[in-house]
Amino acid sequence: MENKKFTISVYSENNIGLLNRISAIFLKRHINIESLTVSESEIENVSRFIIVVRITESSVKKLVGQIEKQIEVIKAFYHTNEETIYRESALFKIASDLLFDERQIQNIIKESNSEIVTVARDFFVISKSGRRSEILDVYNKLKPYGIKQFVRSGRISVSKDEMAISKILKDY
Amino acid sequence: MSTKITGAEAVIKCLLEEGADLVYGYPGGAIMPIYDELYKYQDKLQHVLTRHEQGATHSAQGFARATGKVGVAMATSGPGATNLITGIADAQIDSTPMVCITGQVATHLLGSDAFQETDIVGISTPVTKWNFQITDAAEIPAIMAKAFYIARSGRPGPVLIDITKDAQLAELDYKYKKCTSIRSYRPIPLIDSSKVEQAAEVINNAKKPMIVFGQGIILGEAEAELKAFVEKSGIPAAWTILGLSAMPTNHPLNVGMVGMHGNYGPNVLTNECDVLIALGMRFDDRVTGNLATYAKQAKIIHFEIDPAEVDKNVMTDVAVLGNVKDTLAQILPLINKNSHESWHNEFKKKHELEFEKVINDDLNPQKEGLTMAEVLEQINIASNDDAVIVSDVGQHQMFACRYAKFTQTKSNITSGGLGTMGFALPAAIGAKMGVPNREVVAIIGDGGYQMTIQELGTIFQTKVPVKIVVLNNDYLGMVRQWQQLFFDKRYASTEMINPDFVAIAKGYHIDAKRVSKREDLASAVQEMMDSKDAYFLEVCVEKEHNVFPMIPTGASVSDMRLS
Numbered sequence: 001m002e003n004k005k006f007t008i009s010v011y012s013e014n015n016i017g018l019l020n021r022i023s024a025i026f027l028k029r030h031i032n033i034e035s036l037t038v039s040e041s042e043i044e045n046v047s048r049f050i051i052v053v054r055i056t057e058s059s060v061k062k063l064v065g066q067i068e069k070q071i072e073v074i075k076a077f078y079h080t081n082e083e084t085i086y087r088e089s090a091l092f093k094i095a096s097d098l099l100f101d102e103r104q105i106q107n108i109i110k111e112s113n114s115e116i117v118t119v120a121r122d123f124f125v126i127s128k129s130g131r132r133s134e135i136l137d138v139y140n141k142l143k144p145y146g147i148k149q150f151v152r153s154g155r156i157s158v159s160k161d162e163m164a165i166s167k168i169l170k171d172y
Numbered sequence: 173m174s175t176k177i178t179g180a181e182a183v184i185k186c187l188l189e190e191g192a193d194l195v196y197g198y199p200g201g202a203i204m205p206i207y208d209e210l211y212k213y214q215d216k217l218q219h220v221l222t223r224h225e226q227g228a229t230h231s232a233q234g235f236a237r238a239t240g241k242v243g244v245a246m247a248t249s250g251p252g253a254t255n256l257i258t259g260i261a262d263a264q265i266d267s268t269p270m271v272c273i274t275g276q277v278a279t280h281l282l283g284s285d286a287f288q289e290t291d292i293v294g295i296s297t298p299v300t301k302w303n304f305q306i307t308d309a310a311e312i313p314a315i316m317a318k319a320f321y322i323a324r325s326g327r328p329g330p331v332l333i334d335i336t337k338d339a340q341l342a343e344l345d346y347k348y349k350k351c352t353s354i355r356s357y358r359p360i361p362l363i364d365s366s367k368v369e370q371a372a373e374v375i376n377n378a379k380k381p382m383i384v385f386g387q388g389i390i391l392g393e394a395e396a397e398l399k400a401f402v403e404k405s406g407i408p409a410a411w412t413i414l415g416l417s418a419m420p421t422n423h424p425l426n427v428g429m430v431g432m433h434g435n436y437g438p439n440v441l442t443n444e445c446d447v448l449i450a451l452g453m454r455f456d457d458r459v460t461g462n463l464a465t466y467a468k469q470a471k472i473i474h475f476e477i478d479p480a481e482v483d484k485n486v487m488t489d490v491a492v493l494g495n496v497k498d499t500l501a502q503i504l505p506l507i508n509k510n511s512h513e514s515w516h517n518e519f520k521k522k523h524e525l526e527f528e529k530v531i532n533d534d535l536n537p538q539k540e541g542l543t544m545a546e547v548l549e550q551i552n553i554a555s556n557d558d559a560v561i562v563s564d565v566g567q568h569q570m571f572a573c574r575y576a577k578f579t580q581t582k583s584n585i586t587s588g589g590l591g592t593m594g595f596a597l598p599a600a601i602g603a604k605m606g607v608p609n610r611e612v613v614a615i616i617g618d619g620g621y622q623m624t625i626q627e628l629g630t631i632f633q634t635k636v637p638v639k640i641v642v643l644n645n646d647y648l649g650m651v652r653q654w655q656q657l658f659f660d661k662r663y664a665s666t667e668m669i670n671p672d673f674v675a676i677a678k679g680y681h682i683d684a685k686r687v688s689k690r691e692d693l694a695s696a697v698q699e700m701m702d703s704k705d706a707y708f709l710e711v712c713v714e715k716e717h718n719v720f721p722m723i724p725t726g727a728s729v730s731d732m733r734l735s
Contacts, residue, residue: 017303021297024297027298028298062483065484068479068480069480071357
């Protein structure tokens with residue numbers, strides 16, 4: 001079975017220590033996490049982990065089973081890229097004078113649908129959301145001009161199928 | 173009605189609410205408030221001072237395994253807490269219900285590398301079913317209730333509760349409510365009746381079915397259901413090491429043990445059966461050998477409480493989720509009565525071969541040296557097959573599991589998944605305290621014995637009448653066997669120059685004897701069993717005897733070696 005990219009979604013109670021418990025499951029199996037995002041979910045006091053891994057489908061199935069075993073985990077799912085709508089966000093900090101001296105930078109911003117978040121005397125910040133490849137594209141185009149700082153978030157995603165967490169919680 | 177008490181007193185009250193009247197532990201600075209309360213409650217809650225915190229966890233495990241109740245262990249922060257880890261890891265892999273309580277430095281010191289501070293919640297995370305750090309006394313009743321509920325429900329396991337010293341000293345309005353559910357936790361999956369029906373159909377159409385039952389039967393208290401299922405279906409039933417004693421060893425449909433040093437028939441015939449029914453077992457690699465060749469011809473039916481175990485190692489055709497007590501009760505009326513006589517004969521033929529090549533030599537040796545098997549046989553005779561056998565890890569463990577006979581459930585207590593040397597002596601203490609009316613015999617090798625030998629002090633102080641048998645071959649026998657078979661007899665660091673074990677036992681005021689001659693064995697075992705007190709028996713056994721049959725690591729179950 002070949003390795004594929006999977007997005008694991010974990011709905012859990014919002015408790016201290018759960019991140020440690022979940023990451024230990026990956027550590028024990030020597031699986032590298034490509035990205036990890038934790039935030040509130042659509043349900044009050046329920047957190048949502050989005051974890052991206054590149055492994056076989058049989059491994060991801062077992063991994064999800066082990067995650068679901070954790071007491072505070074309500075439900076875990078895994079999806080392929082085709083089964084989700086997903087995004088990442090990135091911020092680029094660039095020297096302010098380049099915005100005026102290098103006209104091409106404004107074109108890059110426009111063509112990539114990036115946003116200027118702030119402009120200060122010494123620097124300005126561009127925000128770009130999208131797929132990893134789109135962010136990388138902007139990065140590659142800006143790089144020759146000099147990027148003072150760059151940061152990219154982990155993946156966030158929603159599934160095309162319903163996850164029905166509220167119903168699961170009701171059934172418990 | 174609520175009353176104001178300290179967090180420390182609340183811990184004791186919670187333990188009593190959960191029916192715990194016995195805890196194993198070791199005091200220290202960060203748990204002193206709880207110990208101070210123990211002093212006050214000593215008529216209701218017995219504390220057993222083990223000689224090492226590891227001993228406390230193994231004793232709690234032994235208690236839990238012999239009684240089916242939750243074992244409790246306590247330790248202080250830092251080294252006290254880390255010393256619990258081996259027992260916790262052992263309990264996790266063998267699904268033993270246990271609650272461990274550790275003291276922690278005061279909340280304002282957390283993360284400051286204070287004296288005896290360790291992140292025990294972080295350290296124990298991978299080896300606990302659940303853990304939690306309490307920094308607010310008001311949380312104690314609810315968290316303790318949750319801890320016991322989690323430890324004992326569904327697939328049981330160890331839970332660790334870490335309580336800061338200030339939370340132990342602070343006052344709270346005490347009110348206790350037992351935990352019966354947790355929003356995100358479903359301990360027992362709902363039974364899908366269609367899966368039960370599918371399983372019944374496969375079983376009814378099988379020509380050469382076999383059952384492998386594990387500890388799930390004992391944990392789920394499904395012994396009667398197992399017996400009814402086996403007897404109605406007529407299917408040969410084999411046990412895993414932790415399933416042993418769930419069905420009487422002399423039951424005619426009981427065909428022996430599967431696994432690396434199990435019996436020849438059930439292992440080899442795993443690769444000939446047409447349906448393999450796994451009941452409350454998890455297809456451990458010591459059971460399956462090479463997965464690529466394991467039962468490939470068979471349809472696999474897996475009765476299991478933990479959904480994460482299904483398809484983890486062996487792909488199943490039908491997975492019947494639920495408590496095996498309930499799922500077996502549901503399938504029983506759907507099963508046809510059968511006897512599978514000619515299939516049983518296959519097992520008998522394989523048994524005859526094993527008897528001739530291995531068992532006869534083990535039980536009736538022609539050579540001078542004593543075998544471990546004949547010691548076990550003498551214990552069977554002296555105890556009327558009714559002792560609780562607590563074995564350590566190594567060759568003697570395999571001999572114990574192969575040759576000890578059992579009439580009652582919860583009688584075989586051993587470290588299965590983790591293979592923890594040093595387990596048996598403290599576990600036997602816990603087992604005997606849990607079932608004081610039963611004879612508890614610890615079978616230990618000379619290596620494992622010295623890993624927790626200090627617990628002789630606990631035996632001396634508590635006067636718990638356990639029987640300790642050390643099978644001494646002056647070697648780390650199992651490692652030596654592997655060195656002989658797979659490392660060209662290069663016995664690297666496996667020979668042990670041992671002390672005078674009898675003198676050590678006597679130093680702890682425990683009656684003790686050493687035997688090395690066959691003619692003295694039966695009377696020595698009888699003398700030990702007749703003793704009303706703790707008793708230590710050292711049996712000097714043949715130094716280089718091997719455990720056979722054997723499936724070498726990575727080999728197929730059908731390639732089991734008889735010599």
